[in-house]
Amino acid sequence: MAAEPIAPLRxxxxxxxxxxxxxxxxxxxxxxxxxxxxxxxxxxxxxxDRGDYPRHVWATLAASGAGFVIGNFxxxxxxxxxxxSPVALRLFRGVNIAVFALPPIAIAPILVLTLxxxxxxxxxxxxxVYFVTMTATVIGLSQADSRATDLIRAYGGxxxxxxRLVLFRGAMPSILAGLRVAxxxxxxxxxxxxxxxxxxxxxxxYLLGSLGRGEPDRLWGIGLVATxxxxxxxxxxxxxxxxxxxxxxxxxxxxxxxxxSVQAGGPALRVAxxxxxxxxxxxxxxxxxxxxxxxxxxAKTPWGVVDYLFLAHTAETAQARLFAALAxxxxxxxxxxxxxxxxxxxxxxxxxxAPRAIEAFMPVALITQTMPLVxxxxxxxxxxxxxxSLTLWVTISVTFFPAFVTLAQGLALVPRSAEDxxxxxxxxxxxxxxxxxxxxxxxxxxxxTRLTVPRALLGVMIAEWLATGRGLxxxxxxxxxxxDYGMIWTVAAVSVLLSVVFYQAVVIVERRxxxxxxxATAE
Amino acid sequence: MTAPDGIALSGVCKTFTGRGRVxxxxxxxxxxxxxxxxxxxxxxSGCGKSTAMRIAMxxxxxDAGTVRIxxxxxxxxxxxxxxxxxxxxxxxxxxRSVRRNVEVPLEVLRRPxxxxxxxxxxxxxxxxxTGFENALPGELSGGMRQxxxxxxxxxxxxxxxxxxxxFGALDQILRRQMNLELQRIWAESGSTxxxxxxxxxxxxxxxxxxxxxxxGPGRIVERIDIPFERPRQPHLxxxxxxxxxxxxxxxxxxxx
Ligand SMILES: Nc1ncnc2c1ncn2[C@@H]1O[C@H](COP(=O)(O)OP(=O)(O)OP(=O)(O)O)[C@@H](O)[C@H]1O
Ligand SMILES: [Mg+2]
Numbered sequence: 001m002a003a004e005p006i007a008p009l010r011x012x013x014x015x016x017x018x019x020x021x022x023x024x025x026x027x028x029x030x031x032x033x034x035x036x037x038x039x040x041x042x043x044x045x046x047x048x049d050r051g052d053y054p055r056h057v058w059a060t061l062a063a064s065g066a067g068f069v070i071g072n073f074x075x076x077x078x079x080x081x082x083x084x085s086p087v088a089l090r091l092f093r094g095v096n097i098a099v100f101a102l103p104p105i106a107i108a109p110i111l112v113l114t115l116x117x118x119x120x121x122x123x124x125x126x127x128x129v130y131f132v133t134m135t136a137t138v139i140g141l142s143q144a145d146s147r148a149t150d151l152i153r154a155y156g157g158x159x160x161x162x163x164r165l166v167l168f169r170g171a172m173p174s175i176l177a178g179l180r181v182a183x184x185x186x187x188x189x190x191x192x193x194x195x196x197x198x199x200x201x202x203x204x205x206y207l208l209g210s211l212g213r214g215e216p217d218r219l220w221g222i223g224l225v226a227t228x229x230x231x232x233x234x235x236x237x238x239x240x241x242x243x244x245x246x247x248x249x250x251x252x253x254x255x256x257x258x259x260x261s262v263q264a265g266g267p268a269l270r271v272a273x274x275x276x277x278x279x280x281x282x283x284x285x286x287x288x289x290x291x292x293x294x295x296x297x298x299a300k301t302p303w304g305v306v307d308y309l310f311l312a313h314t315a316e317t318a319q320a321r322l323f324a325a326l327a328x329x330x331x332x333x334x335x336x337x338x339x340x341x342x343x344x345x346x347x348x349x350x351x352x353x354a355p356r357a358i359e360a361f362m363p364v365a366l367i368t369q370t371m372p373l374v375x376x377x378x379x380x381x382x383x384x385x386x387x388x389s390l391t392l393w394v395t396i397s398v399t400f401f402p403a404f405v406t407l408a409q410g411l412a413l414v415p416r417s418a419e420d421x422x423x424x425x426x427x428x429x430x431x432x433x434x435x436x437x438x439x440x441x442x443x444x445x446x447x448x449t450r451l452t453v454p455r456a457l458l459g460v461m462i463a464e465w466l467a468t469g470r471g472l473x474x475x476x477x478x479x480x481x482x483x484d485y486g487m488i489w490t491v492a493a494v495s496v497l498l499s500v501v502f503y504q505a506v507v508i509v510e511r512r513x514x515x516x517x518x519x520a521t522a523e
Numbered sequence: 524m525t526a527p528d529g530i531a532l533s534g535v536c537k538t539f540t541g542r543g544r545v546x547x548x549x550x551x552x553x554x555x556x557x558x559x560x561x562x563x564x565x566x567x568s569g570c571g572k573s574t575a576m577r578i579a580m581x582x583x584x585x586d587a588g589t590v591r592i593x594x595x596x597x598x599x600x601x602x603x604x605x606x607x608x609x610x611x612x613x614x615x616x617x618x619r620s621v622r623r624n625v626e627v628p629l630e631v632l633r634r635p636x637x638x639x640x641x642x643x644x645x646x647x648x649x650x651x652x653t654g655f656e657n658a659l660p661g662e663l664s665g666g667m668r669q670x671x672x673x674x675x676x677x678x679x680x681x682x683x684x685x686x687x688x689x690f691g692a693l694d695q696i697l698r699r700q701m702n703l704e705l706q707r708i709w710a711e712s713g714s715t716x717x718x719x720x721x722x723x724x725x726x727x728x729x730x731x732x733x734x735x736x737x738x739g740p741g742r743i744v745e746r747i748d749i750p751f752e753r754p755r756q757p758h759l760x761x762x763x764x765x766x767x768x769x770x771x772x773x774x775x776x777x778x779x
Binding site for chain 2: 165
């Protein structure tokens, strides 16, 4: 007992061991002929490149900072609106799901087509934070202590008084926790847009420029800096929320789209709302194009995409190319996602058997949560080459870590007494896991699946774009080169649509299964 | 013309339907509390006491029946600042100090805080929390929190005072003390008071009239007038007549 250091120290010790192993492995060029340099080599290279970094870092920081502020402003305003008006929440459900599920890389090119300068980066960063903060706001506001709001109402206060005196302050911890998760998302969004945008400055541009040069130490350096920025932004808000709210909450993203059932108003209203929910994203798309005033040739409205894909004289070849790409992308997405989820599930469940081992692994899992996906992919390219196995591994790694964190944190909530019961009757460890741990983890498994659906598609598309030259990601990249605007918009629309459909499918299965088991959806 | 009753419920019914379960919380509840009277409601857990009170406060709409508070609709009375409220659990805002919690009703009613500063200080003193003005609820004991809630209920100089088990978390000695204080405050203010309690002796000590409720469906089964003269002194608690009355109420609670 006495020899075991306390948890934070043990984390540090594990980190030190990890770094030492990394250094040795890197120095000896054990991984893929030097694709993984030693830590000190990376640091030395960082020092050599020190003249390049400030402008790149500054560009990324400026874009993600602006996007963070704007996105959160919109998100909090929307959250307040949704918390006050169930009808609005219902109406915007489609938009909210689309924003959650859209793979940023798919819409980066269309933002670059329609906006100019820093705007695409800012918008993508803002989109990255919107969902997290909006959800946190709605949840925070609707979880307000009903006794406190009763008090306000009992003195004749209206909804505004409730908001002013109780709700907003009460939602603060939740909103701050949201900002914490949102901050790295803004960095990721900005880098992704830099990537598809062809600007000169920014870490994404730097990464792209360094990709072909076969200099692992530089790529790792950029990856580390990007991770550091994302991690620091997370840490800053973690500190702030600890200060302000004294609250610590899960690091995982809430992937349940807030929803309500609108009872009043009868079936007519309900049908109208359902129709509106589906129509609104397309209306916004259309309005966005009209407002930016970009010519029809470049910016396609929803109708423009339908025309391109089904009516124009080139429709047949367009369809053929799209389907060929889908046939490459979809199987590997599904396969990678299930493999990642499966690993995560197995590891999380067995973590009940060996809590210590998992605890050592947790910091790594948390770091990868904040590590910008785009920075990860080139590193995996170095190690794995450009074949399909790369895509698979990217997908597994982007699904595995968040799923594992969600599951492990969910399982930690299972009361010990629930597990003690079978044991008290003499059940063995495995029996106990079968009776308690696995059923109890189901809601979290679904939550993890919802979370990983969009990430899996994003991971595959990034790998395809950057490395393998196959599938949807490649089609998108190629179409940029050919100025095939119709295809750019089509791929963007189709990938968002796919993501939404996947997500909805998971939600429906989840509802069925959990209802049958009498369990509630995990957030 | 006589003054309207402080609190008047007539023929109030309330049924809750939740997740396939239907609970008839109140059936045909009629209750009138003359202005300036003190009424206590007593009954087993879940018989609808809190529901009756929430309906009287306008927080819940009855399925049938009417409610008048000082002659007005409940929420109108609330907006006019006629009511004072202490809930079953203190319902303090955790991020506000004791003082700022007591001021909440004033803020809702948009009354100037500066004008009431002395009164607020006086109330905090009255409930024995001097020195804790700037403490947060999290730093107080359960009983202290309830005393804050009582101070808060009195801050608007209410004409009608609703109290739902306000002394639930207090120890016996403090409870007696608070009972005496409450009697004094109530007598001074001339307000109409409605108190929900589980303590028979507390009800008998404080009330002019004790209303007994039964569950399933929630209804009023008996109303017993308490004749002791006011102001009532602590030694009343050991009066044989007092105990006799308590026994009668206990019987009415268990019987039927
Ligand atoms: N919002 C609600 N939804 C559904 N049922 C409710 C609701 N509020 C109260 N009930 C039900 O109405 C009945 C009366 O509840 P109420 O809170 O009025 O009881 P009570 O007499 O105050 O009990 P206690 O002494 O425990 O406070 C209970 O059966 C309760 O389950
Ligand atoms: Mg009650």
